[in-house]
Amino acid sequence: MTPIAVATAVAAGLVAQLLDGGLGMGFGTVATALLAGLGLAPVVVAAAAASASLVGGTVAAAAHTRFGNVHWPTAVRLGAAGAAGAFTGAWALSTLAGLHAATPVASAALLAVGAVLARRGFRGDLPQGPARTGFAVPTGLVGGFAGAVSGGWGPVAVPVLLAVSRLEPRKAIGSAAVGQALAAAGALLGFWISAPQALAVAVPLAEGLAVGAAVAAPVAAWLTGRLPAAKLTACAGMLAVALHLRALLAGAPLPWPAVAGLYLVLAALWALALTGRRKRPAARIPGQRPAPVEADA
Template identity: 45%
Template sequence: MRTLVLLALVGLGAQLVDGALGMAYGVTSATLLLAIGTNPAAASATVHLAEIGTTLASGVSHWRFGNVDWKVVVRVGVPGAVGAFAGATVLSRLSTDAAKPVMSLILLGLGLYLLGRFTFRGLRTDRLGQPLRKRFLGPLGLVAGFVDATGGGGWGPVGTPALLASGRLEPRKVIGSIDTSEFLVSLAASLGFLLSLGSQGIDFVWVLALLLGGVVAAPLAAWLVRHVPPRVLGSAVGGVIVLTNTRTLLRSDWLGQADTPTESLVLGAIAIVWAAAVTWSVRAYRAEQAALPAVGVDRSHADEAPASARGEAEPVGAGVGTADAAVLDRSPVAGSHS
C-alpha cells in the first residue's frame, strides 16, 4: 500500500511538472521504477500505459485553456507514434544505454541555448505566427517518439526545446501541443510493448496508481502554464533540461560520477545558476510589464495571435510591436490634438 501511495504521489508530481513545462513525466516515473529494480522494458511499458490516461487528461485540459495548436499536434504526433512503436519493439530486444549520453549531450546543448536565450533576451517574437514546416515536425516527431519509447521518457525533453528554439510558437502552445500529441505516442508505444512483451513484468496496479496521480494534476498544470509568463517559463524549461541531462552525463559510463561529491557539487551549482536565471527572468518580465501602457488587460501573453487571426476586428494600431507602439504614441501625428 505504501508503494502505491508513493507511486500516486510521483504520478501527481511528475504530471504537474510535465503539464507545466512540457516534460519530465516519463523520465521521473521511469527513474523511480528502475530504482526499485524493474527491468527497462517493463518500466517503460508501465509508464507508457499510465501515460495513455494522463496525456488524454492533460490534452483535454490544455485544449480547454487554449494551449493547443492542432496542426502541430497532428504533424508531430503521427510521426511520433511511428517512432514510439519502433522504439518499443527495439527496446524489447536490446538496451540503448550506450546512446543515452549522446542524446543527453545534444539535449544539454539545447537546454543551455534556451536558458541563455530566455533569461537574457526573452521570447523570440520575430518568428511568432510563422508556420512550422512538416519537414521539421515530421523528423522531430519520429526521433522524439523513438527516444521516448526506448528511454522510458524523452518526448518532452526532445520535442519541447526544439519547438521553443524555433521561435515560431509561443511557449504555452508548445507545451500544450507537445503534451496533447504525447497521447498518440503513448498509445503506440504501449501497443508495441504489449505485442513484443505481452504483460510480462507489467504491474497494472502500479499503472493505475501512476495514472490516478497524473489525472489529478493535469488540470492544474494546464492552468499554470497559461498564467506563467513566457519568458519565465522558457528559463524554467531550460533549467530543467540542463539539470536533467547533466545528471545523466555524470552518471554515464563516460564520466562515472554517480553518487559522488563531484556529482553533488556540479548539480548544486547548476541549481543555483538556474534559480538565479529564473529570478532574473521574473524581474525582467516585471520591468517589461511596467514599461507597457496601462490598458487594463493582462499582457503576460502579449505575443498571442492577433485578433484578425481569431476572426475578430483588430483595433487601430494592432499588429505593431510594443516598441513600435511606444514610438507611435510619441510621434507628432499620434500626439497631435489639432
C-alpha cells in the first residue's frame, strides 16, 4: 500500500469516528466504502473494517464510560448478542457467495425509524420512563451480523436503541459503542477461523483507519455528552436516514442529478434539525396562578 493510501485511511478513520463516536454510526460505512473503492474482495474489506472497528470501538467505549454515557445492562446484552451475530456474519461472508447484509426492506424500515427519530428530536418529544433492555439481544444479533458483513452495526443498533430503549440519547450511543467493540471482536474471531488470509491483506489500511479512529474517539465521546438530547436524537435520526438512503439508492438506476438533489434536500432538513425548534410552553388557563418554584438548596 502506498503512503498516500495509508494517509487517506488515517484521515477517513478520523472523520468517520467523529461521526460514529458522536452519533453512534458511520465508521463501518466509511471504512467499507474506502476499502471497497480500492478493489479489494468483500471478505478482505470486512475483515479490515472489523480490525479497525475493534480498535476504534474499544477506545470509544472507554471514553464513553469515562464520561458516563453507558447504560451497562443494555450494553452487556447488546454486546454479547452482537459478538454472536458478528461471528456468524463473518463465517457466512467467508463461505457463502453473493451475501449481502442489507436488504431494501430492512433499509427502508430503518430509514423510516431514522425519520421518526429526527422528527422526535426536532419536536423535543423524547420518551421517558424506565429503560427497556428486552430488545437488546435481537438488536445485537442483527446488528452484529450486519456489522461483520457490511459495516452496518451502527445504522442498525443505534436507531433501534433510540427508538425503543427510553435511554438518554448519549447513553444509547455510548452503549452502542461498547456493543460495537464486542461485535468487532466476534467478527475478527470469525474471520480468523474461516478466512485467516483475509486479515493479512489490508493490514496497512486497517491500521491507518484504526489510528484515525483512536485519535477521534475521545473527542467524539465528549461531544456526545455535550449536545442537547433533542438535537442529538435529531442528528442521529438524520444520519440514519442518510446511510440507509445510500443503501437503497445503491441499486437504483437514478441519474446523478436526482441523487444529488435528494441529498441536498436531506442536508437542508438536517440543518433544520440542528437549529431545532423549542417546545411551546403549555398554555395557561386564565386566572390560574403559575406553579411555585422551589428555592435552590
